[in-house]
Every structure is written in structure tokens, then in C-alpha cells.
Amino acid sequence: MTLLVKDIEFSYNSLAILKDIRFKLGPRQLLGVLGVNGAGKSTLLKCLNKILHPKTGSVFLGSRDMLMLNGAEIARHMAYVPQKYGNESLTVFDAVLLGRKPHIRWAASQKDLRIVENILRQMNLEKFSLRPVNTLSGGEMQKVIIARALAQEPEILLLDEPTSSLDLKNQFEVMNIISRVIRQQDLSAVVSIHDLNLAVRFADLFLMIKDNTVYGLVEKKDLTPEMVRDVYGIEVLLGNIKGHTVIVPV
Numbered sequence: 001m002t003l004l005v006k007d008i009e010f011s012y013n014s015l016a017i018l019k020d021i022r023f024k025l026g027p028r029q030l031l032g033v034l035g036v037n038g039a040g041k042s043t044l045l046k047c048l049n050k051i052l053h054p055k056t057g058s059v060f061l062g063s064r065d066m067l068m069l070n071g072a073e074i075a076r077h078m079a080y081v082p083q084k085y086g087n088e089s090l091t092v093f094d095a096v097l098l099g100r101k102p103h104i105r106w107a108a109s110q111k112d113l114r115i116v117e118n119i120l121r122q123m124n125l126e127k128f129s130l131r132p133v134n135t136l137s138g139g140e141m142q143k144v145i146i147a148r149a150l151a152q153e154p155e156i157l158l159l160d161e162p163t164s165s166l167d168l169k170n171q172f173e174v175m176n177i178i179s180r181v182i183r184q185q186d187l188s189a190v191v192s193i194h195d196l197n198l199a200v201r202f203a204d205l206f207l208m209i210k211d212n213t214v215y216g217l218v219e220k221k222d223l224t225p226e227m228v229r230d231v232y233g234i235e236v237l238l239g240n241i242k243g244h245t246v247i248v249p250v
């Protein structure tokens, strides 16, 4: 389903953070949200699923305006992975099963349990199934929160810095899983990400935020060093190593 975001404006008290934010995202696409610290990336993600209430604008998923739905209804369509999350004493299995909550009426079904088992296996988290989440390392915990979002089987994944605590291998493992899931299950993902090399590897297009608004919505092939310089204030080279685009500060 297509996500169509129009004219989002948001302020904390009287401090304007986002204005005139608009973009369109098709199914099976991963949008990297780029911008400097404090640009408003997390704020934007939270405006899309109504954790924050934008002053104006609309967020259409197909013909449905998400901002007209309540939190429980939104959770059936959108899963959100925050940048910070609390320590939980739940076991890993139960924490991931919580992702099924928007779909469960009375009790978890065999299907719900199977979905959780599959995701734990895909993400190499099986061995932690019975461990309380608050005994895991930061990176292991981050994978559990992403597993929970996948268990939710949403149409849109909203991921705020999903790889920030992960080592190189896990960054690639997790981004590969996300890429594969969105392609196999016709989802889309909106991912705030600081690591530009990871972004160019996995995102299909970029929403670049600067001065509280959209600097550009560009496809990967159209990204230029000038755009990176304008948005981040640093000169970079854009190169290619064995078919992979790389960005190097100079």
C-alpha cells in the first residue's frame, strides 16, 4: 500500500520542528530519513503514527488517514521501533509475542506462537527465548524490539535508528532481514539512520531533512556529494567499491 504524507507541521510548544513535510512511499520500498542531530527525524516518525499530534497534515495509507484512527487501530497497520526503550523483565519470547497484541482477541493462537518462533529463528534470537529482556546486551535488546515490530506484521515499519547499538555483522544481518521482509511481505519501511553507508546500501530513497523541512526526496541513484554536504555540512566523496556505493568524508 502507498504511504502518502502531506503538509505535516509540528511544534514543541511554540518551537517549530517540522513544517511542510511531504513524501510518498510505495510498497516494498525502504525510505532512509536523513538529517543532522536534532533535525526532527524522530519527531517525524512519531508524527506518522500519532505518538505526537501534528498541528496540520495527513498520513494516508492507501485510502485511510492514519491520523483519524486511534492508537490500537494504528498498531494494526504500523509498527514503531523507538530509539530508546525501557528495560523489560518479560522473557524475550513474551516481549516478541507482545507484537501480536493488535491482532489477538482473547489469547494467543497457535498462529501467533508460530509467527513469534519464526521471527526468533530468523533473527538468531532463539537461544535467548527464555531470558528476561533486561539481562540482554544493548544490541541483543535492540534486535528483540525489532523482532517485536516484525511480529506485529504491519504494513509500515517505522524504525528510529534501528542499528545504533549493533555491531557490524548484526547491522547487516538486521538490515538484510528488514529488506527481505519488506520485499516478501509487501511492506514499506521508514528508517531514521545516521550511518550513511548503511543507508546507501539498504534504502531505496532518501528523505533529507534540513531547516525543519524537506531538503529533498531523492532516489539512491540520484544522491550527490553536494546534497550530503548541504544537509550535513561536510564534504564527502561518493564512490563505488565492487558495485557498492560508499560515502567517505574528506
Ligand SMILES: Nc1ncnc2c1ncn2[C@@H]1O[C@H](COP(=O)(O)OP(=O)(O)OP(=O)(O)O)[C@@H](O)[C@H]1O
Binding pocket: 012, 017, 035, 036, 037, 038, 039, 040, 041, 042, 043, 044
Ligand atoms: N519533548 C521535547 N520537548 C521539546 N523539544 C524537544 C522534545 N523532543 C525533542 N525536542 C527537540 O526537537 C528537535 C528535534 O528532535 P528529534 O529527536 O526529532 O531530532 P532527531 O533528528 O531525531 O535527532 P537525533 O539524530 O539526534 O536523534 C531537537 O531540537 C530536540 O531538542
